[in-house]
Amino acid sequence: MSMSRTRDTRDRRERLVVVGGDAAGMSAASQARRLRGPDELEIVAFERGRFTSFSACGIPYWVGGEVTERDQLVARTPEEHRERGIDLRLRTEVTEIDVPGARVRARDLDSGAESWTPYDQLVIATGARPIRPPLPGVDAPGVHGVQTLDDGQALLDTLSATEGHRAVVVGAGYIGVEMAEALINRGYEVTVVNRGAEPMSTLDPDMGRLVHEAMEGMGITMVNNAEVTKLLTGGGGTSLLERSRELGGSRVRAVATDDAEYPADVVVLGIGVRPETALARAAGLPLGEHGGLLTDRAMRVRGHENIWAGGDCVEVLDLLSGRERHIALGTHANKHGQIIGTNVGGGYATFPGVVGTAVSKVCDLEIARTGLREKDARRAGLQYVTVTIESTSRAGYYPNAAPMTVKMLAERRTGRLLGTQIVGREGAGKRVDIAAVALTAGMTVEQMTTLDLGYAPPFSPVWDPVLVAARKAVAEVRRHAE
Known part of the structure; x- marks a missing residue:
């Protein structure tokens, strides 16, 4: 591990460190840069993936073919951020936040080298992670979660190589129904296995029933009130299966519940997401009942003057119920980033809360x-x-x-x-x-x-x-x- 970075004592610039290079993080960095130039504010951003400022919400439409090119989902490339004076470090994962020392430890995922970077202001924008239940076979080849552009590309690669055309989607929330549409558009026979009584638990059951009936009318097989117990692997004898074995894994072949098995050449997990707050938890930062970071209206982490958080890793105030909720939406993430960047940049902005608006479609x-x-x-x-x-x-x-x-x-x-x-x-x-x-x-x-x-x-x-x-x-x- 390399020694901590030190700044020249003549460098009196304030340093903003951003953890996470998608909507909230890079919106915060960009807005702060608009308000404060490189001579006043140094900005360092860490992103463990290969892409920045991309639309995760657009991935189902890319997989389904309505969006033809991956780069269409990228709002601003790493090169564009760097041209604007942001020190953006891709394939670099922050592994620790040292709150008393006001620094973060990061690891280069290609070389393995680690270093500490001090901060004056810190933005945590680590997003959310897809729920991946600890089921037998869940890590088998052919089983996909979809959260990043890398995830979307991996799924497309599987679809291109798969000889069969049977798909099972586990979960019937927004991600589940959108991925069901994407797979229908790809010519797959689609089964959706849902633990709830009706799809779309964000609706009342009587309205969810309308979605259920419409999906079945589109040729999607809906299996409700069904708990997945395991994913079955091996067998089938396809050449792709043989290739997967050569690569060291036995490929998924079916999704099992207590009552039945549903054959699958590909499985997509659409169970939902949870806040990605392991770093924050380890650093002792305050989390809510849903596991998201708690902030004030200025998006400052409660109890910490120089730490900010936004996007899918935070909980937000529901203006109707008065309770904190976790809502993973790009609309909120971009607003959070703008608010954080404005405050770090010397202005003043707040996020009042949400009323829980969401829209989706299936076919x-x-x-x-x-x-x-x-x-x-x-x-x-x-x-x-x-x-x-x-x-x-x-x-x-x-x-x-x-x-x-x-x-x-x-x-x-x-x-x-x-x-x-x-x-x-x-x-x-x-x-x-x-x-x-x-x-x-x-x-x-x-x-x-x-x-x-x-x-x-x-x-x-x-x-x-x-x-x-x-x-x-x-x-x-x-x-x-x-």
Whole structure:
């Protein structure tokens, strides 16, 4: 191990060290650089992978073929960051944070060399890691998690080499349904094995049932209420299997539950992610109940004036329930980075919290939600009403008007909007943004009914579906008040 780096005593620049080179980390570094030049602030960023500033959310669409080139997912290359005066070190993993000594230890993954780097300000942006359950066979060739561009490339390499066309996706959250679509687009027979009663646990079960029915209508086999117990390997006699044995591994051939086995030439784990906070935990930094770092509104780690954190490794405030949540989304990560960079750069910015907005799709089905589900409202001790309406994306007489279902929750006494879920075809998903703005503003469903939304037959019925749901929710609130 090499000795610690020392700075020339004549170098009075402040040093910002960033751990993690994707959305939050490099947004923080870039924003700090915009506000403070190289003569004032030295920026050193460590990234253990080979890519920076990439869209993890876009990986399913790259795997599925809608995005044709990997580099299309890269917002800014390492060379571009370096040209802007950021000392970016790829394939370098930070292995320890010495908080009392204000330094980090990093290892070059190619040479194995280690060194210490002191910091004045530290940004922790270590992201999240895919959940990989400790099951027999989970590390076999042909089993993939998808979180980084390297993961996506490894999966594409497997798909190119695999002779069979049977895929099993384990998990039916956002990652699971998006990867099911990607594999369908690749011509695979897809089975989704889900431990829940319905796919998309971020929805209420009645709305998840709509997703279930639509996925089966697309030719995807849905297996719900099923716990994977092991991944079976070996057998099958394909030439690819023989090649995998030559490389020292027995390839996956099936996914097993207590009741059945589902043949698989490739398996994708879509179980979700957890905050990657092992470094922070070892350094004694504060973590929440979901394992994410706890920060103040300025994204400063609680109790530490010169340590900041953002992105998928932190927990954020839910503005409706008042509780901390872990939500791994690129939208939040980029905002966190901008806020951190502004504060490190001498400005002032805060992140107020979230209402839990997310949108996804599987083939032509759009799935969206914001705010609280029924079980969230119950957990928060709220009394509420729910309504569900059926509508269309355009005026009913206009060509290609597509159906959608909108579910809305409102507080029983006040009529305050608590949550909205939407499942439908083209034009459904982004309507959730109306509800997200209303939630952030603390609007009641009655106030929502007078929103001045854009209307023309190609875009909406006279009464937008979200406003139809709001009108019905108003009637339900009044009924309970009588």
